[in-house]
Amino acid sequence: MKHSSDLAVIIHPARPDWSTRLNVAPQALPHFWRSWLLERGSLTARLSSLKPDCFSVDCQREGIGYPTPTEQKELGLSASQRVWFREVQLKLNGTPVVHARTVVPAAALTGRLARLRQLGNRSLGSFLFSQPDMRRTFVRVSRCKANATGLEWARRSVFTLGGRSLMVTEAFSPLLTRFDQTNRTN
Numbered sequence: 619m620k621h622s623s624d625l626a627v628i629i630h631p632a633r634p635d636w637s638t639r640l641n642v643a644p645q646a647l648p649h650f651w652r653s654w655l656l657e658r659g660s661l662t663a664r665l666s667s668l669k670p671d672c673f674s675v676d677c678q679r680e681g682i683g684y685p686t687p688t689e690q691k692e693l694g695l696s697a698s699q700r701v702w703f704r705e706v707q708l709k710l711n712g713t714p715v716v717h718a719r720t721v722v723p724a725a726a727l728t729g730r731l732a733r734l735r736q737l738g739n740r741s742l743g744s745f746l747f748s749q750p751d752m753r754r755t756f757v758r759v760s761r762c763k764a765n766a767t768g769l770e771w772a773r774r775s776v777f778t779l780g781g782r783s784l785m786v787t788e789a790f791s792p793l794l795t796r797f798d799q800t801n802r803t804n
């Protein structure tokens with residue numbers, strides 16, 4: 619699949635209500651959203667510092683399932699290879715501002731990665747960014763439209779830890795603009 623830029627991506631519907639509307643190149647991103655979409659540090663840390671003591675993680679679903687075609691491609695899996703998935707909402711003052719889906723090949727859920735199954739409502743980022751050997755591939759972004767949740771901009775990246783990979787997709791709600799008045803040039 620030819621992408622219009624190295625930051626364009628197809629967000630394959632992790633849920634039926636997600637549809638990709640547009641590939642985007644970084645310069646095409648509105649300044650506000652570019653800052654969040656291309657954030658290289660922990661989203662958890664940035665949201666927590668935006669509203670101290672107001673950040674929470676709400677784990678919506680987790681378990682063993684199958685990868686989406688995009689997850690298969692990024693993690694080099696076949697459609698029949700099972701994965702551990704986790705879908706959460708990151709909230710500020712109880713308002714969902716990010717919907718995130720993490721996928722780990724079931725066979726890779728050993729060693730340190732086995733701890734992910736005990737995260738509960740603790741943030742994945744609080745674990746990943748505490749690991750000195752954690753590496754992250756470049757972030758890919760796209761527009762997506764989720765009728766039920768009104769999500770608009772999304773990004774995804776692959777983290778590696780001890781030779782094992784996991785993919786994280788994060789979709790941002792327009793409600794984030796209520797909490798971050800910086801960079802509101804558009």
Ligand SMILES: C=C(O[C@@H]1C=C(C(=O)O)C=C[C@H]1O)C(=O)O
Nearest residue numbers: 660661662706718740741742743
């Ligand atoms: C990777 C991070 O972790 C965040 C928290 C997640 C979770 O708890 O499942 C998933 C993806 C991220 O939005 C981060 O904080 O940057």
